[in-house]
Amino acid sequence: MRFSAGSLLRRRARGVARKASRSEVRISCTDWIEGGWDLQQSVVFARELKKLGCDWIDCSSGGLMKNRPIPRRTRLPGPFAERIRKDAGIITIAIA
Numbered sequence: 001m002r003f004s005a006g007s008l009l010r011r012r013a014r015g016v017a018r019k020a021s022r023s024e025v026r027i028s029c030t031d032w033i034e035g036g037w038d039l040q041q042s043v044v045f046a047r048e049l050k051k052l053g054c055d056w057i058d059c060s061s062g063g064l065m066k067n068r069p070i071p072r073r074t075r076l077p078g079p080f081a082e083r084i085r086k087d088a089g090i091i092t093i094a095i096a
Contacts, residue, residue: 025054042080
């Protein structure tokens with residue numbers, strides 16, 4: 001899967017951290033490129049992170065790809081966070 005490196009890093013980081021600590025992962029929920037990373041893949045990734053012990057996901061609305069503008073109506077990450085929370089069953093945060 002495309003997110004195997006992220007899963008491996010998460011697993012190793014969790015093994016080092018104390019069990020009482022809380023952990024989060026920040027993700028870009030989409031890269032706004034057709035055929036690229038999208039919200040559905042972010043939901044699947046969040047489910048896997050939850051299985052690995054991640055406590056919550058910090059959702060970003062993207063903006064990683066140079067020369068690829070984010071559509072105005074979707075600039076805020078709230079809708080992405082809501083979808084991941086509902087579909088993956090994990091706590092999410094979204095900071096605009």
